[in-house]
Amino acid sequence: MKVTVVRPGELGTAERTRWREIQHAAPALDNPFLSVEFALAMDRLRSYVRVAVVEDAGKIVGFMPFERHAFGIGKPLGSWLTTCHAFIADGGVELPARLLLRSCGLSVFDFDHMVAGQPTWEPHVTAVRPVPMMDLTSGFESYVGHVRDQSPKNYKTVRYKERKLAREHGEIRLEWCAADPAVMRTLTGWKSDQYRRTGRVDRFAQPWIVELIDEMHGQDAPEFGGVLTMLYAGDTPVAGHFGLRTHHTLVGWFPAYDPDFARYSPGIMHHLHMAEQAASHGLGQVDMGKGGREYKSWLKNSVIHVSEGRVARPSATAAVHWMGRTPFNKARNIVIDRPQLYRLADRVLKGFGRMRTSLQPAGTEKEPSGVR
Template sequence: MHDGVSVETVKVSELGAPQRARWNALRQTNPLLGSPYFDLRFVDVAGEIAPGAAIAIIRRGDEILGFLPYQRRGTLIQPMAAPMSDIHGLVAPTDTCLNLTDILSRLGADRARFSGLIAPGTNEGRGLSVRYAMAADVSSGFATYEAGRSAGFLKDKRRRFRTLERDHGPVHFSFEKPTAEMLDRIIAGKRQQLRRTHQYDIFACGWTGALLHRLAEITEADFGLKLAVLRAGDAIVAAELGMTSGDRHHLWFPIYDTAYARYSPGSLMTLETLRAAAEQGIARVDFGPGGEAYKRDFAEPAEPVFEGMIHTRPRTVGLTGLPGMTKLSRRFDGITACEPGLVGRVRGASSFVTAMTRRHPRIGAGVGLGVGIGLSLTLLAD
């Protein structure tokens, strides 16, 4: 590391009062770090629950320049609590000149995978794809927010709301801290959705669900989980678990009952969530990175975030270097994030092969071969 910069690795529980004060000061002065994922209360829980979690403290002499929360999987570095952390990156000033690749190299990483990297002031970004964090500004109230949205979109949702109420009884909405029972219901619903859409079940490993339950135990007024629930009569038609820090709320895990699909229950729930958030003093609701159509209905692009792989050694062999393997690499790194052990990775890869074969039966054999090659390379690399 150049210019006398050093990197020290510690457990989150080993952060002392001066380090924690510096973290909070950096976060307060850098608006890019307003996401709940940068709140130390989330990091404390993630550091306790997520396998391989650690903090890199970056110093020049006695001065702390910044922090990097991460988790290690062999020579692969991932965001702390991946795949649960939608936004991640350096906790540093906006004008920092830290070199993230050098920091990762000092941590002994051959490569690092990011999906929503906030890199304030660093020289990173080359070779990574740029997306934008999507956010809804409700700081001036819900009526002002509505005035800036498509009139046709809002008219359609009001019609669907009335139709849902006519067909299934009074519609009720709540936005509050989840009970353990409701949290289990969200996790079960999400697992069912992942199976239905032939995706890897991120809750099969156990620690990801434990992370949510531990966060749900936090009762502080300005931080913690909040659950939006939309009911028609006695039935829950849609729900979404989110996380709040100060005046920011991040939408996280949505589910809805497919039997009510024609009413657009997810959209109705999201509008009610924005209304409730504004009433509770939340200024910004985050939808996560990406420009999916449903996000554009509710939100606008905010700050840029980066996605992709950083290789710390030019000759590192990775899946991204092989034709057609980029998506498989991303899938494998997601499995690796959940499953730190070899047995778990093999089990996760096997379930992924099975899901892909069911989804694409004609190419099942080819997918299986690609997965086999990819898994072998991943395990060799790590």
Template sequence: MSVATPHRLPASCLADCAETAAQIDRVEVIPWSGLEPVARSRWEKLRATQPEFKTPFFSLAFFDAVQASRGDVLVAVMRQNNTIVGFLPFHRIGRVAWPAGRYFNDAHNVLMHPGTRLDWSWLLKQCDVKAYDFHALVGSISHVPTDSFQGYTQSFNAQIGSNSSAFLVDLEREHSTIRRQEQKTRKMARELGPLSVEIDCRDSDLLSQTIDWKRAQYRRTNILDLFMPDWTREMMRQLHRGFGADEPTRGLLSVLRAGDTVVAAHYGMIENDLLHYWFPTYAVEYSRYSPGTALFKEIVRKADRHGIRCIDMGYGEQPYKRKQTDTITTVAHGCVTGSTVYRNLRAIRLTATSVVKQFPMKGPLKRMLRMVKPDAGISKLG
């Protein structure tokens, strides 16, 4: 497994960025639905300036889906004279701006050329907020005040390239769990029936089943049910239906069957050659076969024929991510604000959360918390 160093743009791109980087002198905050075709075209041009913006979380389709399901996405359109030089999609909740999509958004930043000069205190005032709170900042950070960063989290991806078979061989060599999965998979086929995988399943009922399985998993593991708010489930459906034949970004549902029984499923977002691995789940009664890992391996095996060259697992240090990937990067969390009180309160909450995670009895505590208050932490999705 390799740890990626901060990305450096090639000289040719840096020259282009230097020519187009600008001093923002005007900001217009509009509803996302009011973004006109010329602005959407400009969005795509600015998106191409940084490789980190390749993730589907910077796609127009993702924000279209969030807007269709919530209806409260705003976007700060930044200009120099009459030329659009940047965008910031956000929700205004109270006096705080949050990344559009809340904690479903696994990668965010201001969309603009690297090196564009941005006065954050002025921008926040134009957006009528006191802070911009981020939890997975990617790409250039030179425009962000250094006191805004409160920590970094590892993010994982599988750089499959053009030879998925070779990637899988390397992964099996490095991780015994992946190597031994073949024994479990063969046993599953013998005992339950022949295995088959459908990489791009368009069955909306199976999407609902996948969400139900994931919600049950959250309850079993005493984790906040991310699909408790209606808008989160609607966003999944919006992405699965897609936004037109020409839209390269959409929800991708993959299912593994043993005989006629669906034993595992994964729902993610795919755009061009990148699959964001979002919500893996399985039928708990077949957990002895590790069907989730079996499905992951089948997705990798078929990556070449489906044009998938990278599987992005996103941030968060769940053990399965280390076993299924070969590259580690980092994302930043923190807040941009002129309010010392807000920054300190946020730091106190982070410290308290960190202490609880280290507590020996955190398992029983989590169970008690979920029994008393099953929606604890739901404000992250509001």
């Protein structure tokens, strides 16, 4: 096999078409974060983005988008920002991971959202995690019937809160594919506030991420697009979400709600309305992303799997990287695998967030850096 490393923007029309053909032919690759459009957008904003083009007997059989950082440290495209990574290849292609790394000029490659079962990465997998899905292929009524049957108490509570919200604040409606940039700023403002309150890093404090989101918001092709949804009570926005879609799958990315309406559970309410609209627009599933949020466990009616692992070639860089990352990864997995520890860690982060917010100067809490 021949491996050529280029920037995504250097791919020609034939290469981009071939990428789409390979992705469309494999259901496991049906994720917008694996689309060539996302790689092109990342390339325009980040200088470290690359793609390995794999050929066999003169025919392109695969694409591996990745990030190449200093000292030969490799990361999946989007790394901490996205929820799915993969070697986008024809079925049956078996390219050893270390050979791929050598061709890419990498010493080490960590992954934690890799499509499970890919031959290239399988020997290096250390854990496989479930990803909760909202399967809409049989229609929304079939889906919501499953949710109602599996979690009758939760479903009844959410619908009761929805009626209460409507009585007190106005009719409930969801706007699908909201085009107004002001709606996006409302959503990112909520999300930035949530990051701070819960002790997380505010992603929208980085201007390039805001630019990426805005570019994705403007995309609307049959095979790829950004979907901004907003749930309203009367004329008041209460919860929203921005994600990406293929022709079949909508992927959760940035959900948020107005904390002033938290008692109504607007985020879960929004997810149900979003699923209904997704089904009506011909989408077959909503990927909610791996993670320990309780609401996902009763909104799901299907799962897929992603894998975690590490590949390294013998080098001083790989050794230093291993010493720095392995203890952290082990500690993280211990927390993820134990619900009590996960809840404790979540409470600690929220406490840190409250302390950090209380120390901010008055009048600065609602203005996230980099978001206007």
